[in-house]
Amino acid sequence: MRYFMALAETLHFGRAAERMNMSQPPFSRQIAMIEHTLGVKLFERNSRNVALTPSGKHFMKDCRNVLGQFEEACRDVRLVASGMKGELRFGFMMHAAHSVVPQLVQLYAEARPDVRLVLDERTPTEIDEMLVAGTLDAAVTFDCGYAPHLQTVLLARERLRIIMRKDHPLATVGQIGPEELRGEKVIAAPAATAPALRSAINSYFSARGIVPHVVLEPRLQHTIIQLVAKGLGVALIPASLCTEPGAGLISRALTDAPQLDVVLRAPITTKNPAVSTFMEIGKSIQRTLL
Amino acid sequence: MRYFMALAETLHFGRAAERMNMSQPPFSRQIAMIEHTLGVKLFERNSRNVALTPSGKHFMKDCRNVLGQFEEACRDVRLVASGMKGELRFGFMMHAAHSVVPQLVQLYAEARPDVRLVLDERTPTEIDEMLVAGTLDAAVTFDCGYAPHLQTVLLARERLRIIMRKDHPLATVGQIGPEELRGEKVIAAPAATAPALRSAINSYFSARGIVPHVVLEPRLQHTIIQLVAKGLGVALIPASLCTEPGAGLISRALTDAPQLDVVLRAPITTKNPAVSTFMEIGKSIQRTLL
DNA sequence: ACGATCAATGCTTTCAGGGTATCAGATGGA
DNA sequence: TCCATCTGATACCCTGAAAGCATTGATCGT
Numbered sequence: 360m361r362y363f364m365a366l367a368e369t370l371h372f373g374r375a376a377e378r379m380n381m382s383q384p385p386f387s388r389q390i391a392m393i394e395h396t397l398g399v400k401l402f403e404r405n406s407r408n409v410a411l412t413p414s415g416k417h418f419m420k421d422c423r424n425v426l427g428q429f430e431e432a433c434r435d436v437r438l439v440a441s442g443m444k445g446e447l448r449f450g451f452m453m454h455a456a457h458s459v460v461p462q463l464v465q466l467y468a469e470a471r472p473d474v475r476l477v478l479d480e481r482t483p484t485e486i487d488e489m490l491v492a493g494t495l496d497a498a499v500t501f502d503c504g505y506a507p508h509l510q511t512v513l514l515a516r517e518r519l520r521i522i523m524r525k526d527h528p529l530a531t532v533g534q535i536g537p538e539e540l541r542g543e544k545v546i547a548a549p550a551a552t553a554p555a556l557r558s559a560i561n562s563y564f565s566a567r568g569i570v571p572h573v574v575l576e577p578r579l580q581h582t583i584i585q586l587v588a589k590g591l592g593v594a595l596i597p598a599s600l601c602t603e604p605g606a607g608l609i610s611r612a613l614t615d616a617p618q619l620d621v622v623l624r625a626p627i628t629t630k631n632p633a634v635s636t637f638m639e640i641g642k643s644i645q646r647t648l649l
Numbered sequence: 650m651r652y653f654m655a656l657a658e659t660l661h662f663g664r665a666a667e668r669m670n671m672s673q674p675p676f677s678r679q680i681a682m683i684e685h686t687l688g689v690k691l692f693e694r695n696s697r698n699v700a701l702t703p704s705g706k707h708f709m710k711d712c713r714n715v716l717g718q719f720e721e722a723c724r725d726v727r728l729v730a731s732g733m734k735g736e737l738r739f740g741f742m743m744h745a746a747h748s749v750v751p752q753l754v755q756l757y758a759e760a761r762p763d764v765r766l767v768l769d770e771r772t773p774t775e776i777d778e779m780l781v782a783g784t785l786d787a788a789v790t791f792d793c794g795y796a797p798h799l800q801t802v803l804l805a806r807e808r809l810r811i812i813m814r815k816d817h818p819l820a821t822v823g824q825i826g827p828e829e830l831r832g833e834k835v836i837a838a839p840a841a842t843a844p845a846l847r848s849a850i851n852s853y854f855s856a857r858g859i860v861p862h863v864v865l866e867p868r869l870q871h872t873i874i875q876l877v878a879k880g881l882g883v884a885l886i887p888a889s890l891c892t893e894p895g896a897g898l899i900s901r902a903l904t905d906a907p908q909l910d911v912v913l914r915a916p917i918t919t920k921n922p923a924v925s926t927f928m929e930i931g932k933s934i935q936r937t938l939l
Numbered sequence: 940a941c942g943a944t945c946a947a948t949g950c951t952t953t954c955a956g957g958g959t960a961t962c963a964g965a966t967g968g969a
Numbered sequence: 970t971c972c973a974t975c976t977g978a979t980a981c982c983c984t985g986a987a988a989g990c991a992t993t994g995a996t997c998g999t
Contacts, residue, residue: 421722432711440689
């Protein structure tokens with residue numbers, strides 16, 4: 360096809376051959392071969408001048424197209440390999456949706472506009488599973504400790520705050536700690552859904568020898584807040600989710616509040632070249648560790 | 650690329666090689682060569698299983714596209730060569746626009762829907778020039794006799810009629826011939842524009858020893874009728890243009906009316922394969938020769 | 940009529956790419 | 970744990986597609 364295009368553009372066997380870095384005779388044979396295999400005369404030629412047939416003229420457009428697409432495919436695959444283009448499946452938990460995730464996504468989209476970011480909001484446990492299964496390329500979740508096959512970037516350290524209805528008795532108490540919460544109805548995500556969060560809550564109480572009275576265990580953070588709003592209990596949630604408590608709700612700091620590490624994670628064996636700069640950007644936006 | 654696609658689809662060197670009608674070792678080398686020249690790892694493989702890298706997955710889409718376009722280009726060029734597809738530049742004179750042209754165009758468009766018909770309305774002389782210059786592939790014009798390098802299909806034989814204002818003195822005369830037109834102001838296209846038509850008109854008069862009094866010589870048929878409508882003279886025009894004379898106009902038969910052959914013409918040396926069936930359709934619609 | 944130009948043809952040569960044999964790593968069953 | 974088996978990679982060879990060179994033949998301008 361490149362031979363054909365060279366001749367179609369120059370209409371001169373000698374010059375076209377030169378453009379293809381070869382001598383004229385084999386070039387002539389190649390053109391003849393193309394015409395023979397296609398079964399179509401592409402050039403009208405005598406020993407003096409060369410012209411495209413209508414078929415040749417049509418074929419020229421198609422060839423230009425095909426060759427262009429071909430070059431682009433070769434260029435693109437290199438871009439994908441360099442991480443400049445492609446797709447990155449990014450999972451995150453609701454708890455991070457209002458803190459680090461927007462900034463991370465925005466910075467990355469600016470740095471790598473040709474990488475399609477596929478966002479996927481999941482629970483921490485789902486995220487872990489999907490990271491090992493390879494369904495996600497990277498994810499923001501709570502640090503749940505041991506994860507040998509994952510690389511980890513600490514993004515932020517969040518304190519938990521307590522959230523409750525404004526008309527709750529504790530709303531007037533100055534310092535709230537485990538003792539004040541003794542016997543209080545607590546709503547918290549199940550350990551199976553958010554192990555790190557739940558274990559932080561549990562140890563906050565058990566360190567003082569108190570067993571929290573967990574009355575409801577919804578899987579979604581969103582649901583927890585709704586149930587608190589209905590007056591079914593109080594909840595311990597990350598500070599970044601407390602900036603705009605819903606109507607009728609109020610959040611308070613906790614004494615010796617538990618801290619949770621929000622991390623960006625990706626399989627160390629990832630084959631997706633887009634991940635590395637994503638992690639780099641993660642490092643660059645490490646929040647002040649409160 | 651076909652090698653790559655075979656492996657990308659089977660994810661098995663042996664079976665992919667078989668699909669490409671070759672043995673596995675050279676196939677492995679080809680894949681390695683592709684990866685090397687692109688500088689991109691396309692497959693993640695150990696001795697047990699083969700998987701696409703993200704780059705490979707992306708490249709697969711592009712390859713499918715390119716290969717499809719390539720196949721289509723090869724198919725299309727054959728279609729063009731067979732006259733099933735392509736372009737046909739078709740010229741015609743105004744005098745035929747209301748008679749044979751619509752039928753010819755419609756029948757051809759039905760027979761060869763993938764050939765783009767480029768219609769070009771011209772004067773007979775322009776048509777002749779464009780046919781020899783190769784700017785037109787085929788054209789409908791008056792038969793102007795000798796044309797060795799053109800193939801000709803007779804489409805219709807048209808008598809000339811006279812057209813005049815309804816209030817013209819001749820409008821009441823029963824038989825109109827050269828004698829009745831003696832001294833009459835005649836409007837006719839110049840010989841340089843429509844040689845066949847003009848010479849038919851001239852000889853109609855000169856056969857009776859009469860010199861027509863041609864007062865105006867507009868190039869366009871359209872203009873002639875307008876001038877007749879303004880009362881500037883009478884005109885001899887093909888019968889097919891008289892079916893709907895404009896307001897205030899009337900047409901009459903002529904005694905021993907001159908006849909003109911309307912022909913479909915194309916260069917015998919035409920390289921456009923679409924022309925032959927166009928000519929065939931021309932033959933098939935030969936009108937009853939009045 | 941002759942020389943210049945340009946595509947086609949004949950012949951030679953080379954290396955890209957295919958074939959066969961074999962190796963090496965991984966997996967699964969005995 | 971070991972062996973049979975599967976699968977991709979390597980080593981080596983060989984063929985033929987395709988390139989080069991020399992030449993021919995046709996056409997056009999002087």
